[in-house]
Amino acid sequence: MTIATFSDHTATFPQTAATNAAGTAIIEARHVGKTYRAERGKELTVLRDISFTLHEGEIVAILGRSGAGKSTFLRILAGLVPASSGTVTYRGTxxxxxxxxxxxxxxxxxxxxxxxxxANVELGLEARGVPREERRRAALQAIDAIGLDGFENAYPKELSGGMRQRVGIARALVVQPDALFMDEPFSALDVLTAENLRNEVLKMWSGNQRSIKSVLIVTHNIEEAVQMADRVVVLGSHPGHLIADMPVTLPRPRDRHSAQFEAMVDTLYAILTGQSRDGGPADTADERTAAGDGVAHGTSDGAANQTAAADQAPARASDADHQASSDMLPNATPGGLAGLVEIVYDHAQGIDLADLAAELSFEVDDLFPLIDAGTMLGLLTVENGHVTLTELGRQWRQADILTSKTMFAAMLQDKAPLVRIIDRAVRHSEHGRLRGELIVDLLRARHTDAEAERQFNIAMTWGRYGELFDYDADDDIITVDAANPANATRAAEEASETD
Structure with a gap:
């Protein structure tokens, strides 16, 4: 057995996704879904009706928020997790x-x-029954190609994070796969090490003697996806579903500071924040996919993906779990939201989400809950990846502490259904007291136990900040915040309406 050399750093990169996408299909997924049996016998749908094709000669990034099922989908394509519905084929089988x-x-x-x-690099070869001497030669060549020559006899504890990941890459490449799958391979590394390793992977991909035919990388880092991929597949959340399939036609190597690169990043931010090109909410798969500059289906598999996306739209509009997810409270604190509004306030014309993430040193999954909370409460607007404060947001930023709390309470009453329901339930209870477990049990009818607890805790944090109610965690008792005079006024108004 021989292994290809991956060290040709001077080779030219493939120029466009269009040329790559014309290659033979390696892996095809058709209408793939995945459902797990959750707590109390409930079914949890993680993925729904995803169709996708990986071709020879392309790097594809799967992008999405937490909860989109990116890693689950990758493992289904790798055959490590069985799909609950649909089919996956490798070269037609x-x-x-x-x-x-x-x-x-x-x-x-x-x-x-x-x-x-x-020995770590040899594991895959050993599992395939490759003779000892043959796998030794192949492993040493892979170790040399990945830049770890001299560390053959070292143990993982002796290596830095970047070096350990190089070992992982060498172990994957030594078996000469058709497709290299990478599941957020750089997220556990520091910024500089991650950037260096990304470039090393791209150099290996560009080598004339490379044996791998394609690369599929799961990431939540938008800049990473645009830097590395010829095509970006975007999954929506709760459950995971296809919302865009965009070619990246920028020439390599890619300049992160070019207008074209930044425009592509902004487009993907817009898709992930659920904004159509005109800034309105993209409620269906068709609209969200169209956000990709009208080229979301430019690959040879585009027609199938477009049909799948269109087929998903009516079902999603009526699905209970999709409706439930739209009412969910983003996992953000009032203090974090106030900090975000403070930063955006300093940019009179607003700021691109990519620049905001860089300014905060946030990953996508850290930033989006704050953005979701701000848009839910009417403090922010997001249009084509550009975030600005609303007039309400400016007023909230300029208000004193007491006024800002009163305003926050009004926002919750108007825009946060779960907090509003809890507030009214407490005030309408016989003694102005309610057990938190009752709310959690009601939430469990629509969510997993963990998500029900999370939603309850967010609601408690938001409601207490707005002084709508108090919560004693030791006794698990929610009570009306008697110190807030607005509560007495609101109770009187509701009483008169009832009369």
Whole structure:
């Protein structure tokens, strides 16, 4: 057995996604769904009706928020997790177990700590029954190609995070897979190490002697997706579903500071925040996919993906779980939201989400809950990846503490259904007291136990900040905030309406 050399750093990069996408299909997923049995026998749908094709000669990034099922979808394509519905084929053959054409790189390195670097790299070859001497030669060549020559006999504990991930990449490449799958491979690394390793992977991909035919990378980092991929597939959340499939036609190597790069990043931010090109909410898969500059389906598999997306739209509009997710409170604190409004306030003309994330040193999954909270409460607007304060947002920023709390309470009453329901339930209870477990039990009818607890805790934080109610966690009792005179006024108004 021989292994290709991946060290040709001077080779030219493929120029466009269009040329790459014309290659032979390696892996095809058709109408894939995944459902788990959750607590109390309930079913939890993680993925719904996703169709996707990976072609020879392309790097594809799967992008999405937390909860989009990106890693689950990757593992289904790799044959590590069975799909609940739909089919996955490798070069035309249905897969019923581990996909023989895939090498997988994990976020957490997944090295055996008791094995040396060389032994870790040989694991896949050993599992395939490759003779000892042959796998030794192949492993040493892979280790050299990935830049770890001299560390063959080192143990993982002796290596930095970047070096450990290099071992993981060498272990995946040594089996000469058709497709290299990478599950958030750089997220556990520091910024500089991650950037260096991204470039190393791109250099290996550009090498004339590379054996891998395609790369599929899961990420929540939009800049990383645009930097590396020829095509970006975007999944929506709760459950995971296809919302865009966009080619990236920028020439390589890519300049992060170019107008074209920044425009592509802004477009993807707009898609992930659910904004159509005119700034309105993109409520269907068709609208959100159209946000990709009208080229969301420019690959040779575009027609199938477009049909799948269109088919999903009516079902999603009526699905209970989709409706429930639209009412969910974003996982953001009032203090964090106030800090975000403070920063956006300093930009009179607003700020691009990409620049905002860079200014805050936030990842996408850290930023989006704050953005969602701000838009839910009417403090922010997001149009095509550009965030600005509303007039209400400016007033809230300029208000004193007491006034800002009163305003926040009014926003919750108007825009946060769960907080409003809890507030009214407490005030209408016989003694102005309510057990928190009652609210959690009601939430469990629509959410998993963990999500029900999370939604309850967010509601308590928001409601207490707005002085709508108090919560004694020790006794699990919610009570009306008697210190807030607005509560007495509101109770009197509701009483008169009842009369």
């Amino acid at each position: 249905d897969i019923t177990g581990p996909n023989p054409g895939v090498g997988l790189v994990f976020q957490t390195f997944a090295l055996m700590p008791w094995l040396t670097v060389q």
